[in-house]
Amino acid sequence: MSQFPRRVLTDTDVSWDPHANGAERATFARHGTVVDVEPGSALEAAYGSGNLSAVIPVAQRGQGDDLSRAAQSN
Numbered sequence: 001m002s003q004f005p006r007r008v009l010t011d012t013d014v015s016w017d018p019h020a021n022g023a024e025r026a027t028f029a030r031h032g033t034v035v036d037v038e039p040g041s042a043l044e045a046a047y048g049s050g051n052l053s054a055v056i057p058v059a060q061r062g063q064g065d066d067l068s069r070a071a072q073s074n
Helices: 042-047
Strands: 005-007 012-016 025-029 034-036
Touching: 012 042
Parallel strands: none
Antiparallel strands: 005 034, 012 025
8 A cells, every 4th residue: 555645637748866877767658657656756746746637545455465366256
């Protein structure tokens, strides 16, 4: 469970903090993706604070077992 879950509002390329070898870290984030981004952080600036939703309410976060496939049968 992330501490600061936020939803990406529009597709965006995210670039931040150069790697130790000097290469820029970059990734593509599709709209609707849930990310763990602390408010006021450099990572929030990389996503664009206006491109992240408000914190997702606890009631909408789901349970830790949501991604488990243990209950599925073949």
